[in-house]
Amino acid sequence: MSPQSILTPQSEDFPAWYQDVVARAEMADNGPVRGTMVIRPWGYAIWERMQADLDRRIKDTGALNAYFPLFIPESYLHKEAEHVEGFSPELAVVTHGGGKELEEPVVVRPTSETIINAYFSKWVQSYRELPLLINQWANVVRWELRPRLFLRTTEFLWQEGHTAHVSEADAGAYALRILQSVYADFMRSVMAVPVLVGRKTPKERFAGATTTWTCEGMMRDGKALQMATSHELGQNFAKAFDITFADAEGGQSYAWQTSWGASTRMIGALIMAHGDDNGLRLPPDLAPVQVVVLVVRDEPEVVAEANRLAAELGAASVRVQIDDRTATSFGRRAVEWEVKGVPVRLELGPRDVAAGTATLVTRHDGAKVPVPLSEAGARARAALEGVGAQLAREAEEMRLSRTREVASVEEGREAAEGGFAVMGLEVLGAEGEAALNSSGVTVRCVQRRDGGLPGPDDPDSDLVAVVARAY
């Protein structure tokens, strides 16, 4: 069985390829309740690595983790007008608890601004306690009519940060620090996805925010995927939830706030930014297994050599696994590791061992080279070194080759059939955005012409809009 035969080719039907790879790599299954998802061990191990890296970065900014309840009184949602309007259509509502009908129905959190800010209101007293920087890892629920595993699911896992600051400038700087040093840098250096960063248009803003910043990745079908957002909330929630503090001048002020989140959607991005017709291609930093030692036949000298190699790699902190399930054909097992995206395979057969060699296979470029057994461990480690950078380079070349500068809204709509289109923000305008939306194209972000972040005083004439079809 060749790898090609088990997955629909990307060029034939990209969504079918995605579905195939999620199933065949054992990443996830559909749950029994519409739109829910079972994250299988291979998918969850990738998520754990994403979590660990992001959690460290979040803590480096000074934020502390906490946990707020899943259930929110319905009335809380109504305190911020735009927020409730944005989330009402997606809510799951609990009406019965402990065998009785509840007096007030409770909603399952779609996001936690309302409940967290109700507590910020109690906790924040003085400017001395600010900034208050809180993060939580949690599940949230947004009822999804057209679900897709990892990309749009009724329940998903994420982190959500919520902060309160003494000034607008401090809140703004923190929202950008999260955008850049937590999200964008993680996506570029760990996920190997060269995201664009920019500001959302008012139409695409988070419900209740004054500014939404975003990281946008290009998938291998040319579509965009929003991979994380960081919001400045102004004083909207502070006023709705009465978050005031004694300021340094002896008065009372409303806090300035931010919120920011990244979810299991990033797993979908990882799949679609790097995967090929043979399956996943994982950057080594996120691969649950970095090197698999594949025993072709379980003869004693082969198994001994496999154990020696695995021990050597394990001692060098490589995540290594031996596959000696020789009751299953070698070809089938090779295809399985290929689909799962393990960066490096060391294949060991009786003839190899007799000849003092192993076959080193690198997943990202499909190269197979014989290596001396004595060097196999070192060569495998060396092969891992370059994988992340190579995947990032490929992804960046793809994005560049599928991005067109255009001079009109109509050209932008056409260019978005195959990738990203970049046009002057003045050329676009609110009418142009509406016109694009009606053909399924959205503004992904607004940037400076050089790709930098727009400042609050930049005139539209200095800015561009990146438009695309999106997940």
Place this chain on the structure above:
Amino acid sequence: MSPQSILTPQSEDFPAWYQDVVARAEMADNGPVRGTMVIRPWGYAIWERMQADLDRRIKDTGALNAYFPLFIPESYLHKEAEHVEGFSPELAVVTHGGGKELEEPVVVRPTSETIINAYFSKWVQSYRELPLLINQWANVVRWELRPRLFLRTTEFLWQEGHTAHVSEADAGAYALRILQSVYADFMRSVMAVPVLVGRKTPKERFAGATTTWTCEGMMRDGKALQMATSHELGQNFAKAFDITFADAEGGQSYAWQTSWGASTRMIGALIMAHGDDNGLRLPPDLAPVQVVVLVVRDEPEVVAEANRLAAELGAASVRVQIDDRTATSFGRRAVEWEVKGVPVRLELGPRDVAAGTATLVTRHDGAKVPVPLSEAGARARAALEGVGAQLAREAEEMRLSRTREVASVEEGREAAEGGFAVMGLEVLGAEGEAALNSSGVTVRCVQRRDGGLPGPDDPDSDLVAVVARAY
């Protein structure tokens, strides 16, 4: 302000002391929906350390993490008769999603046996894939009428493991491995709580299990707290969910299963097993901050010395924090760290620094000793070394001094007013258990006379029951 004045003394009103310490140590708050809980950063940081240690131990047994949906079709619960009977009174039910009434209501998971076993049924085909060892970290909901922070909350955080095996012996051995090497060893060596391990009586068994194993700790009011359980499920769920596999002999067999869990309840245990009238006493392995360097007055030479000490301790991988909030009185800050249970304080004032000394305060025994500044870092590290063992010793001495061997059910009832009572299992009998239950005393676990675990063939005459009032 002395520490004593901010907490109700334990001897006066233990539940009030508990409530005070949870609030004053900023561990948790009540949520707005009855029985829910906000875990504040100090409480959550302890939970993260518990999670990290348990997660490593769970993975060492070969289990893999995964994630299953929060929402379970109501019909799933009905597939195992005892299970649905056990959980029905506690369910939260979602009747509306996405603005519409649902065709079939869904329940919020109270535990995940049903949904996980529905997938095991799909995944398990051959004995070659067994054992299947899965764990998940998740929130669960059991509607709670008499909630208490950490101890009984409508929503709580936990891990739940679910496994399938080829034989009863294999499942049984695995359930015990989890009990001992994951739970009991963690509680004894990391939490410093000398738990008793044993078997639950049929009356106290998990709904759907054939055997339930438990870890029971004694709190400082003499009551018991169940800190984790590990269940053998026999083939009950395998038959209800049709989990069959092709066995090595060419036939089809039902799998043998286990499940096991430990929750945020352990935080309540940590508080009540070690806390005193001045607040928490944390074992260093779980303390978010192990050493606090307390600056009495923020004069330059004092701050410089505090920074030097913190850097030295940080470089030695000690979790250290400087408290230089000199706008707040020194006494008040000292009390705060005392309540929060930080194991070691280094207090630095201008006179200390001028004299070349610091004051080293150890939380667990309240000792204060002057130490030369040049040795302060090393002395603080040395002080941390013994804390866990000392807390464990104290907790064990307390348990031994409050445990009585008794010869009748009535004596057991009386002894349980102040601690644990141990009686022959034959003396107890089913009638005795019912009699104890009616006075609020329960059988915590069944053990061999030497404290060992009962074997399947041990006659009742060789076994004892440990009975107590319990949380």
